[in-house]
Amino acid sequence: MHLSGARVMTEFVQKPAGPGRSPVYALVGNPNCGKSTLFNALTGLKQKVGNYPGVTVEKKIGTTYSQHGRPITVIDLPGTYSLAARSPDEAIVRDVLFGRRADIAQPDRIICIVDTTNLERNLYLVHQVLDLGRPVILVLNMMDLATNAGLDLRVARLEHELGIPVIPCEAVNSKGVLELRLAMSRADLPLPRHRWDIPAPIAPAVAELQASLVENDGKQPLIARAEALLLLTDQNPVRVAGSMPLSERTSAILAGWKKRWEGEGVDWSGTLVKSRYDAITRLCAEVVQRAASTGPGASDRIDSVVVHPLWGWLVLGAIMTVLFLSIFTLAEYPMNWIDAQVATLGAWVKGVMPPGDLRDLITDGAIAGVGGVVVFLPQILILFFFLGLLESTGYMARAAFIMDRLMSRVGLNGKSFIPLLSSYACAIPGIMATRTIEDTKDRLVTILVAPLMSCSARLPVYLLMIAALLPGDRVSVGAKVGLMLLMYALGTFGAFGFAWLFKKYLLKGEPPLMIMELPPYRLPRMKDVLFHMLERAGLFLRRAGTIILGISIVLWFLTAYPRHPGSATPQEQIAHSFAGTAGRVLEPVIKPLGFDWRIGIGLVTSFAAREVFVSSMAVVFSVDHFEGGKHADITPLRTALKAAIWPDGRPLFTPLVCLTLMIYYVFAMQCMSTVVVVKRETNSWRWPLFQTAYMTGTAWLVCFVVFQGGRTLGF
Amino acid sequence: MASTLKLSQLPVGARATIREFPGHGPAFLRLREMGVLPGTAITLMRTAPLGDPLEVRVRGYNLTLRKSEAEHVVVELAGGQ
Numbered sequence: 001m002h003l004s005g006a007r008v009m010t011e012f013v014q015k016p017a018g019p020g021r022s023p024v025y026a027l028v029g030n031p032n033c034g035k036s037t038l039f040n041a042l043t044g045l046k047q048k049v050g051n052y053p054g055v056t057v058e059k060k061i062g063t064t065y066s067q068h069g070r071p072i073t074v075i076d077l078p079g080t081y082s083l084a085a086r087s088p089d090e091a092i093v094r095d096v097l098f099g100r101r102a103d104i105a106q107p108d109r110i111i112c113i114v115d116t117t118n119l120e121r122n123l124y125l126v127h128q129v130l131d132l133g134r135p136v137i138l139v140l141n142m143m144d145l146a147t148n149a150g151l152d153l154r155v156a157r158l159e160h161e162l163g164i165p166v167i168p169c170e171a172v173n174s175k176g177v178l179e180l181r182l183a184m185s186r187a188d189l190p191l192p193r194h195r196w197d198i199p200a201p202i203a204p205a206v207a208e209l210q211a212s213l214v215e216n217d218g219k220q221p222l223i224a225r226a227e228a229l230l231l232l233t234d235q236n237p238v239r240v241a242g243s244m245p246l247s248e249r250t251s252a253i254l255a256g257w258k259k260r261w262e263g264e265g266v267d268w269s270g271t272l273v274k275s276r277y278d279a280i281t282r283l284c285a286e287v288v289q290r291a292a293s294t295g296p297g298a299s300d301r302i303d304s305v306v307v308h309p310l311w312g313w314l315v316l317g318a319i320m321t322v323l324f325l326s327i328f329t330l331a332e333y334p335m336n337w338i339d340a341q342v343a344t345l346g347a348w349v350k351g352v353m354p355p356g357d358l359r360d361l362i363t364d365g366a367i368a369g370v371g372g373v374v375v376f377l378p379q380i381l382i383l384f385f386f387l388g389l390l391e392s393t394g395y396m397a398r399a400a401f402i403m404d405r406l407m408s409r410v411g412l413n414g415k416s417f418i419p420l421l422s423s424y425a426c427a428i429p430g431i432m433a434t435r436t437i438e439d440t441k442d443r444l445v446t447i448l449v450a451p452l453m454s455c456s457a458r459l460p461v462y463l464l465m466i467a468a469l470l471p472g473d474r475v476s477v478g479a480k481v482g483l484m485l486l487m488y489a490l491g492t493f494g495a496f497g498f499a500w501l502f503k504k505y506l507l508k509g510e511p512p513l514m515i516m517e518l519p520p521y522r523l524p525r526m527k528d529v530l531f532h533m534l535e536r537a538g539l540f541l542r543r544a545g546t547i548i549l550g551i552s553i554v555l556w557f558l559t560a561y562p563r564h565p566g567s568a569t570p571q572e573q574i575a576h577s578f579a580g581t582a583g584r585v586l587e588p589v590i591k592p593l594g595f596d597w598r599i600g601i602g603l604v605t606s607f608a609a610r611e612v613f614v615s616s617m618a619v620v621f622s623v624d625h626f627e628g629g630k631h632a633d634i635t636p637l638r639t640a641l642k643a644a645i646w647p648d649g650r651p652l653f654t655p656l657v658c659l660t661l662m663i664y665y666v667f668a669m670q671c672m673s674t675v676v677v678v679k680r681e682t683n684s685w686r687w688p689l690f691q692t693a694y695m696t697g698t699a700w701l702v703c704f705v706v707f708q709g710g711r712t713l714g715f
Numbered sequence: 716m717a718s719t720l721k722l723s724q725l726p727v728g729a730r731a732t733i734r735e736f737p738g739h740g741p742a743f744l745r746l747r748e749m750g751v752l753p754g755t756a757i758t759l760m761r762t763a764p765l766g767d768p769l770e771v772r773v774r775g776y777n778l779t780l781r782k783s784e785a786e787h788v789v790v791e792l793a794g795g796q
């Protein structure tokens with residue numbers, strides 16, 4: 001599957017062959033140091049966002065132009081604090097820099113970007129990167145903030161000490177980007193003068209490991225040295241080796257040294273890290289003329305309110321209220337508009353095309369199906385906008401900090417909070433927001449339970465059932481709201497319950513860490529937030545689009561075939577279709593829940609999206625002139641449902657059945673977009689299938705207990 | 716000899732110097748790599764509203780960690796306290 005070291009250089013190396021080939025740069029830096037801002041400033045819109053095959057890490061490649069207008073490729077790598085990777089994102093940084101990935105060549109040159117206000121910690125990664133012996137350009141970003149804080153830096157001295165170009169920069173204002181581009185255009189970038197004395201007790205081990213990595217693992221000498229250092233920093237050699245397991249010889253050497261050091265009481269990893277930091281401290285002493293003032297800054301003052309034991313909750317509550325209010329109120333207008341456009345488009349196609357299966361396929365299958373998903377786009381966009389805003393101001397980290405204690409009760413950490421919360425509006429942005437969770441297992445558990453949070457597509461179903469359950473205006477609003485809240489509570493408890501179960505039994509792992517930087521608050525830049533929002537939404541559309549189109553067509557086919565002979569009413573047609581057959585086949589399975597085959601049709605068709613259940617019911621119970629959409633008048637449908645009976649004359653939609661049906665929709669995975677997004681995010685069909693199975697299984701079980709229990713109690 | 720205590724017992728707002736730091740475990744490796752090392756100055760900024768995790772300041776930036784990790788870190792209160 002993976003090619004060995006020597007063959008890894010493919011894509012870029014082979015393209016424009018010859019000595020004139022322009023170099024490929026990799027951009028690396030700590031999280032939050034302004035890397036994406038710099039990447040955007042360098043490449044503008046000339047960037048390609050994709051995925052690294054095999055993992056769900058975003059791959060961003062862009063093009064910038066040299067002084068003489070020659071294209072230069074820049075790879076934007078995920079933010080990381082160290083090459084000793086813990087998450088898939090961090091592993092990508094290491095693997096690309098080490099030339100381990102088959103899909104991307106080892107970059108020729110590296111741009112290290114640091115947050116100058118936080119120089120020491122940022123230089124740790126630079127120190128590791130310099131080990132690679134490639135030409136490096138150091139970008140001192142956030143110069144404006146550093147200067148404001150009173151930092152005075154001798155840039156020329158730093159350049160001299162490291163032997164590499166050092167460029168002060170303000171990525172947000174594109175200051176320094178020109179200078180960076182000039183440096184990138186240089187044909188003769190110097191190799192770093194990396195003077196670093198590896199601590200004496202460890203140096204022989206590094207040398208021996210390096211030699212073995214070259215000889216037995218086929219690594220290049222400099223990469224071998226960097227890898228040897230990493231093997232001695234991280235305590236888990238399997239994790240360092242990643243997809244390229246160590247040769248037996250190298251493993252044996254490593255184990256031998258560790259055993260020896262354990263006997264002598266040498267803390268090799270600690271010694272290595274400390275010696276790097278010692279070197280950095282010495283370097284900083286040379287180049288920092290005046291340190292930044294470190295009094296309680298504006299951020300600390302804000303935090304004294306925002307994470308205050310009392311005010312903190314109020315702020316969190318207020319932010320969440322605003323978020324949900326805007327999702328539900330603001331999104332309504334564009335959603336109605338999209339609904340109308342989809343209907344118009346469908347009607348237009350119906351008008352211009354001759355009647356027939358092809359026309360129906362296009363209007364009822366493709367347009368209606370895709371329209372049903374696109375209608376949620378406004379909500380998804382607003383959510384991404386808010387998530388971007390929370391992220392770029394720095395509040396996201398605070399929310400995780402506040403909620404960590406509660407989330408740890410079910411074995412997750414605070415970072416799962418925002419994704420789960422977003423899922424109340426729509427699971428898709430929620431699931432896409434889990435990328436900030438470093439731990440793979442935590443991330444997976446969060447993805448698995450996110451769709452249990454009652455999303456807005458469930459609302460139409462809840463509303464219809466409540467209307468059928470509590471007919472007329474005699475019923476107090478309180479009862480309706482109470483029922484609604486009950487559904488939300490069920491979903492929430494379900495999500496946390498399953499999270500606990502999964503963490504305890506299915507995806508056991510090291511207890512999650514909560515080691516997280518709390519970045520200073522920053523004013524967000526609208527341009528970046530909007531850009532981010534569009535990027536995410538585009539990603540969703542592109543990823544889900546074709547599959548959703550496919551499933552829509554299949555679902556249409558299920559309701560339209562086999563054709564009912566003669567001129568059938570829509571009701572007769574759906575009853576005779578595959579969906580109708582499926583409903584009848586399902587009936588024995590769902591009868592214990594109080595559902596008949598007609599409800600079964602609704603369950604089948606609403607796999608496209610939950611709210612499709614409402615329009616399916618309208619067709620099945622032949623409510624004429626039923627206008628779908630969010631604001632449909634459900635009174636005629638409610639009347640039809642009330643009139644529906646079993647063959648033996650018993651009413652079908654008893655209050656107990658309505659309640660059971662609502663509960664079914666709380667738990668069941670009735671959303672193809674979510675299934676598709678989970679497939680994309682977990683990179684296999686295994687997890688979305690498991691998820692669909694466990695959710696729908698739970699739905700059946702809970703409904704069974706509720707319905708049978710309710711009946712025994714005489715409801 | 717100045718007083719040493721666990722990082723988890725440090726009063727809010729107090730400055731201290733790290734004296735002992737565990738050598739094993741992924742949490743401690745990551746903390747080290749983020750600059751939390753023996754000899755590093757550390758200030759406990761605050762705790763989360765529910766008492767856990769903690770927010771500390773090291774090398775000029777703020778970092779969170781859980782009490783369960785802070786319990787294994789021994790610090791020495793800075794003078795003058």
Ligand SMILES: Nc1nc2c(ncn2[C@@H]2O[C@H](COP(=O)(O)OP(=O)(O)OP(=O)(O)O)[C@@H](O)[C@H]2O)c(=O)[nH]1
Pocket residue numbers: 029030031032033034035036037038078079141142143144145169170171172173392522523524525528
């Ligand atoms: N004042 C100032 N702010 C900056 C500068 N560069 C970036 N920022 C801001 O810093 C924040 C983080 O920037 P990003 O580009 O998202 O950082 P990143 O390194 O890509 O972060 P991750 O995506 O988390 O890895 C944003 O709010 C930027 O607007 C700068 O030079 N000066």
